[in-house]
Amino acid sequence: MPAITRRTVVGGGVALGGAVLLGACSGEGETASLVSPEDPRVQATEEARSATGRERRVTLTAAPTEFDLAGTTVATWAYGSSIPGEEVRVRRGDTVVAELVNDLPAPTTVHWHGLALRNDMDGVPGLTQDPVAPGERFTYRFVAANPGTHWFHPHVGTQLDRGLYVPFVVEDPDEPLSYDEEWVVVLDDWLDGVDGTPDDVLAELRQGMGHGSGDGGGPMRMGSTLMGATSDYLGGDAGDVYYPEYLVNGRPTGDPRTFEAAPGARVRIRFVNAGGDTAFRVALGGHVMTVTHTDGYPVEHTEADALVVGMGERFDVLVTVEDGTFPLVALAEGKDRTGFTVVRTGGGSAPEADVRPEELDGRVVVATDLTAEEGARLDGGEPDVEHAIDLTGGMVNFNWGLNDRRFDPRDPTGGVFRVAEGQRVRLTLTNATAMWHPMHLHGHHVQVGADGPRKDTVNLLPGQTLSLDFDADNPGLWMTHCHNVYHGEAGMMGVVGYSA
Numbered sequence: 001m002p003a004i005t006r007r008t009v010v011g012g013g014v015a016l017g018g019a020v021l022l023g024a025c026s027g028e029g030e031t032a033s034l035v036s037p038e039d040p041r042v043q044a045t046e047e048a049r050s051a052t053g054r055e056r057r058v059t060l061t062a063a064p065t066e067f068d069l070a071g072t073t074v075a076t077w078a079y080g081s082s083i084p085g086e087e088v089r090v091r092r093g094d095t096v097v098a099e100l101v102n103d104l105p106a107p108t109t110v111h112w113h114g115l116a117l118r119n120d121m122d123g124v125p126g127l128t129q130d131p132v133a134p135g136e137r138f139t140y141r142f143v144a145a146n147p148g149t150h151w152f153h154p155h156v157g158t159q160l161d162r163g164l165y166v167p168f169v170v171e172d173p174d175e176p177l178s179y180d181e182e183w184v185v186v187l188d189d190w191l192d193g194v195d196g197t198p199d200d201v202l203a204e205l206r207q208g209m210g211h212g213s214g215d216g217g218g219p220m221r222m223g224s225t226l227m228g229a230t231s232d233y234l235g236g237d238a239g240d241v242y243y244p245e246y247l248v249n250g251r252p253t254g255d256p257r258t259f260e261a262a263p264g265a266r267v268r269i270r271f272v273n274a275g276g277d278t279a280f281r282v283a284l285g286g287h288v289m290t291v292t293h294t295d296g297y298p299v300e301h302t303e304a305d306a307l308v309v310g311m312g313e314r315f316d317v318l319v320t321v322e323d324g325t326f327p328l329v330a331l332a333e334g335k336d337r338t339g340f341t342v343v344r345t346g347g348g349s350a351p352e353a354d355v356r357p358e359e360l361d362g363r364v365v366v367a368t369d370l371t372a373e374e375g376a377r378l379d380g381g382e383p384d385v386e387h388a389i390d391l392t393g394g395m396v397n398f399n400w401g402l403n404d405r406r407f408d409p410r411d412p413t414g415g416v417f418r419v420a421e422g423q424r425v426r427l428t429l430t431n432a433t434a435m436w437h438p439m440h441l442h443g444h445h446v447q448v449g450a451d452g453p454r455k456d457t458v459n460l461l462p463g464q465t466l467s468l469d470f471d472a473d474n475p476g477l478w479m480t481h482c483h484n485v486y487h488g489e490a491g492m493m494g495v496v497g498y499s500a
Contacts, residue, residue, distance in 0.1 A: 034416065034418075035119075035497070035498040035500050037120035037128045037477060038120065039476070043118070045118065045474060045475060046118040049145045050143075052091065052094050054093075055094070055096075055097050056088070057099075058099075059098075060100045060101065060110060060166075061079065061080060061103055062078075062164060063077065067083055067193070068255075072194070074194055075192075076162050077163055077192075078163035079163075083247075084163075084166050084167060084186045084188075084249065085164075087168075087169065089171065090144050091144075091173055092144065092146070092170055092171065092172055096140065096141065096143075096144050097140075097141050098110065098141075099138075102134055102138075106134065107132060107134065108154045108159060109131055109156055111152060111155040111442070112168065113151050113152060113168075113312060115168075116443055117443070119443065119475065119476025119477060121142040122479075123140070124155050124479050127412050128476070146170065147175075148170055148295065149270040149271075149272060149295075149314040149316055150168040150170060150314065151167050151186070151274060151314070152165070152166050153274065157199065157202075158198035159198075161191070161198035161485050162192045162198060163250075167270070169184065177318065179267060179318060181261045181266075182269075183259050183267060184272070185248060186248070186250070186272045186274050187246075187272065187273045187282070188250075188273075188339075189243040189245075189246055189276055190247050191244060194244045201241055202486055202490075208395070208397045208398050209225055209240070209398070225241060225242060226240055226241065226335065230334050233279075233308045233366060234436040237334075237434060237435045237436070238278075238279065238333050238334020238335060239277045239279070239333075239334060239335065239484075240395055240435075241486065243277070243337075246278070248328070248339040254353065256341045256353065258341070258342040258350075260344050261343070263321065263346055264320060265321050267321055268292075269289070269316070269318075271309055271315045273310060273311050273312065275311050276311065276484070276485040277311070278311070279334075280308070280309050280331060280332060280333060280339065281306050281307070281331040282309060282328070282331075283306040283359035284326060285329065285357030286322055286359075287319050287320075288304070288319070288359075289304050289305070289317040290319070291316070293316035294314065294315050294453050294455055295314050295445065295455040295457060296445075297372065297445060297453060298375070299373055302365060302370055304317070304363055304365035305359035305360075306359050306361075307365050307366075308364060308365070310367075310436075310438035310457065310459040312456075313457045321343060321345050325343070325347070325348040325351065326343045327343075327357055328340070329357055329360065331356070338353075338354070338356070367448070368449075371452065372454050377451060378454075378471065381424055382424070384420075384423040385423050385425055387417040387428070388428045389403060389417070389428065389480075390404070390432045391430065391432060391460060392404045392432050393433055394433055394434060398490050399490070400488075400490045400491045402492060403415070406491030413477065413497055416495045416496070416497040417480070417497070418496075418498075418499055419497070420498065420499045421475050424471055425471070427469075427480070428465065429460055429465065429466050429468060430464070430465040431461060431462055434462050435487075436461050437459070437460050438459050438482065439458050439459075439480065440456060440457045441479075441480045441496065442456075443476065443478040444456070444470045444473075446458065446469060446470045448467075449467055472498065476498060477495055477497050477498075479494070
């Protein structure tokens, strides 16, 4: 996004573009103001959050670095010297004080994915803050109010598809689960420094492409794009970007990480998909996983042989590990490649990197199969306001948008989806495209349907309609967008804005 200021954002007229109003809101063409990130209501909401008084201070230095991919050195950008960056862990109610140091050759920000935090700390340039220029610093300060498995990354251009991502865990002091070990597993698709840069890929995609089914023998590469990458779990087209590597915790299949535990140990695994264009189907060979959370919220425990994890999604599972050595595999859905790591609890040789455990084709669970734990559900009630949002566009012209409107960073609140504080809001999303889209809402957690999971990132398959309800309890200006980084940058973004 260009370096426009927040004052530019909140001035001028606002349209409701595609909203179906059920409440007492004004109609299209309204020019009344929106709650800006600097509004006193943002500060008041933050002060009302239950805080421990403890501070967790961290410095995040975003800088160019070199990264080893099983003997191949690539140039990329990262926070510090590791990919992912060093995990940040706090307890619910702690105050995070994170200083971003921008040593990159471009402006950047930090978006705290999954956190219902104060609006002026959300990290969206041109909407909630000015971008942090090269050589400058910015301090994020907020109460980490909602526990769970989260992560953070930039919200500028295609920077997410480099090495700029970090797992962020907010521990629950009232954690009901018991386990012996805990592993955070971060999945990623990688091309930066191997096949050009993400900016090069976006430029190629913007030229548009025909959309066929390849030669019938699997996905076929055409430059930086793929043809024929298909998946039944994603409703057809699985993705359109060629990635030479798939990583688990920053390691390629040729140099996998090993997780260790004692035989019989009960392990909590926190999965995070930090990819740009790839859903992963994950399985631990020889084991059944019990799904306990998605996007930080508890669900009724559900057994699964494998999980489909879209970009931006997180799942927590429990598994009792057997005695031996086992593959933990992340199949790049529809792309016929895998990420891979090893789980070792005893003797035995390491599995081959190209292993495909049978669990990948067993009981495969997607988020919409899950039911929210009773205490995590919204209370009943009809929405006060509903916004009907169609996901529109296609690969031929690469013209992604919401309600046939491509996001314009020069007018970010044009076509705003307006809500009022205290309302029950329903977003009715319909995927009118031929591709799946992981849709992410900042600053809130929706409930999928009447009793589905509470989430901030929801996968919509082609032709699918989902009703997503949330309570408007966090005033400000909030992005909602496709977490396929290339779809989002091409225009599949919008803003949910609170009326002043």
